[in-house]
Amino acid sequence: xxxxxxxxxxxxxxxxxxxxxxxxxxxxxxxxxxxxxxxxxxxxxxxxxxxxxxxxxxxxxxxxxxxxxxxxxxxxxxxxxxxxxxxxxxxxxxxxxxxxxxxxxxxxxxxxxxxxxxxxxxxxxxxxxxxxxxxxxxxxxxxxxxxxxxxxxxxxxxxxxxxxxxxxxxxxxxxxx
Amino acid sequence: xxxxxxxxxxxxxxxxxxxxxxxxxxxxxxxxxxxxxxxxxxxxxxxxxxxxxxxxxxxxxxxxxxxxxxxxxxxxxxxxxxxxxxxxxxxxxxxxxxxxxxxxxxxxxxxxxxxxxxxxxxxxxxxxxxxxxxxxxxxxxxxxxxxxxxxxxxxxxxxxxxxxxxxxxxxxxxxxxxxxxxxxxxxxxxxxxxxxxxxxxxxxxxxxxxxxxxxxxxxxxxxxxxxxxxxxxxxxxxxxxxxxxxxxxxxxxxxxxxxxxxxxxxxxxxxxxxxxxxxxxxxxxxxxxxxxxxxxxxxxxxxxxxxxxxxxxxxxxxxxxxxxxxxxxxxxxxxxxxxxxxxxxxxxxxxxxxxxxxxxx
Numbered sequence: 449x450x451x452x453x454x455x456x457x458x459x460x461x462x463x464x465x466x467x468x469x470x471x472x473x474x475x476x477x478x479x480x481x482x483x484x485x486x487x488x489x490x491x492x493x494x495x496x497x498x499x500x501x502x503x504x505x506x507x508x509x510x511x512x513x514x515x516x517x518x519x520x521x522x523x524x525x526x527x528x529x530x531x532x533x534x535x536x537x538x539x540x541x542x543x544x545x546x547x548x549x550x551x552x553x554x555x556x557x558x559x560x561x562x563x564x565x566x567x568x569x570x571x572x573x574x575x576x577x578x579x580x581x582x583x584x585x586x587x588x589x590x591x592x593x594x595x596x597x598x599x600x601x602x603x604x605x606x607x608x609x610x611x612x613x614x615x616x617x618x619x620x621x622x623x624x625x
Numbered sequence: 626x627x628x629x630x631x632x633x634x635x636x637x638x639x640x641x642x643x644x645x646x647x648x649x650x651x652x653x654x655x656x657x658x659x660x661x662x663x664x665x666x667x668x669x670x671x672x673x674x675x676x677x678x679x680x681x682x683x684x685x686x687x688x689x690x691x692x693x694x695x696x697x698x699x700x701x702x703x704x705x706x707x708x709x710x711x712x713x714x715x716x717x718x719x720x721x722x723x724x725x726x727x728x729x730x731x732x733x734x735x736x737x738x739x740x741x742x743x744x745x746x747x748x749x750x751x752x753x754x755x756x757x758x759x760x761x762x763x764x765x766x767x768x769x770x771x772x773x774x775x776x777x778x779x780x781x782x783x784x785x786x787x788x789x790x791x792x793x794x795x796x797x798x799x800x801x802x803x804x805x806x807x808x809x810x811x812x813x814x815x816x817x818x819x820x821x822x823x824x825x826x827x828x829x830x831x832x833x834x835x836x837x838x839x840x841x842x843x844x845x846x847x848x849x850x851x852x853x854x855x856x857x858x859x860x861x862x863x864x865x866x867x868x869x870x871x872x873x874x875x876x877x878x879x880x881x882x883x884x885x886x887x888x889x890x891x892x893x894x895x896x897x898x899x900x901x902x903x904x905x906x907x908x909x910x911x912x913x914x915x916x917x918x919x920x921x922x923x924x925x926x927x928x929x930x931x932x933x934x935x936x937x938x939x940x941x942x943x944x945x946x947x948x949x950x951x952x953x954x955x956x957x958x959x960x961x962x963x964x965x966x967x968x969x970x971x972x973x974x975x976x977x978x979x980x981x982x983x984x985x986x
Contacts, residue, residue: 547899568782573901583919584902
């Protein structure tokens with residue numbers, strides 16, 4: 449009896465869609481619901497497709513994002529040996545995954561800073577004839593303390609501490625606060 | 626000859642393509658004094674086909690990866706017979722293709738071929754131009770030399786400056802926080818798989834639109850023809866226009882051959898991730914106008930970083946450019962003049978900034 453009733457409803461699916469209440473009443477089915485059957489099936493199917501799509505899209509979106517790599521540099525690194533740099537010259541050294549710049553000033557003082565230009569991340573260099581730090585990409589200049597002097601750089605280069613221990617020159621990241 | 630004819634007949638008996646090619650044989654294109662500007666799109670397509678062919682050839686020797694890429698290109702250029710020529714053709718054809726794509730765009734702009742009903746053709750074309758520049762940007766890194774390394778660093782950093790979405794985009798492009806071998810692997814994937822698939826599809830759509838709507842007639846010619854209908858000239862697409870186009874391709878091939886053989890493309894110095902950017906570093910000429918404009922901006926404008934302002938400005942211009950056909954009001958003559966004026970200004974800006982960027986230190 450019940451099966452027959454649902455069969456009838458399926459057969460008049462279209463009718464139910466068009467005029468829900470009156471259509472239901474005519475069949476005399478006790479389980480008549482206010483949700484039209486076709487709409488329900490479409491919702492189920494559409495929802496299923498959406499869920500399937502999400503099940504594909506989500507892993508792919510996550511896949512796009514590369515895993516974080518640890519910065520293996522730590523807070524301190526040997527940038528050079530004593531005597532390696534002539535006065536009024538600079539050297540790029542590796543500080544973790546980024547380059548740093550060590551300068552021996554004309555006055556014999558060591559200065560160290562990040563070599564990543566604060567403008568668009570090019571690697572800067574020391575220009576002995578200018579006595580300044582210069583970025584070749586967009587002509588930005590910085591002072592020996594890392595302060596941005598001219599050109600597009602918006603911020604100073606991060607300055608590092610320099611310590612000479614024995615014949616090694618250690619560069620250390622400054623602790624905030 | 627008879628063998629060929631017999632083979633054709635044999636195929637024709639089985640496939641019967643008469644009804645398929647009938648519209649093509651009937652197809653006509655307008656003929657007027659500005660017709661030659663309409664060859665630029667076809668030449669761009671021809672250069673794209675050369676890119677696909679030479680790109681496949683380069684794939685036979687190229688190895689992506691920061692330890693192998695530079696060496697494999699070096700090997701290709703010094704050991705492989707005609708390797709230097711294939712790479713030189715690929716590089717020159719890429720540059721010519723970007724040039725003809727730009728020229729095609731500006732000719733469409735000045736001949737007003739973007740007007741209704743061709744808005745979608747314009748939009749697909751602007752997207753194609755962006756994708757072609759993406760081809761240039763991603764391909765430039767593949768030899769893994771110093772110039773390419775810093776160009777990619779700066780280019781992806783610029784993408785990273787976009788507020789909110791910039792940083793995730795930058796990390797997605799670089800395959801990490803920094804430009805490394807992971808970036809090279811990604812760019813290789815974009816360059817040889819993602820972009821070719823999208824561009825091929827979009828070229829198909831672009832050509833389908835052109836096919837459906839026929840070729841646009843410039844307003845000046847249109848006015849003359851309206852006044853004097855007997856002056857209307859049309860020419861058959863097959864064989865008249867197609868053969869002319871083919872001749873244009875042949876000339877293009879000649880120019881490409883001369884450039885590639887006489888001025889072989891350099892390989893440069895292998896990228897060193899821990900070296901300073903070399904003095905005099907500049908991007909490829911087609912990015913030069915943006916590079917120079919960004920270089921001229923001060924570090925701070927009011928409270929915003931100059932860079933961010935520049936990027937937002939270029940982004941906005943790009944969006945307006947894409948929607949240009951919708952800015953032109955059908956009825957008012959003023960909007961038409963306004964768009965032509967804007968196009969002339971844009972062209973002058975691009976040329977001036979490119980020349981300035983080229984000569985500036």
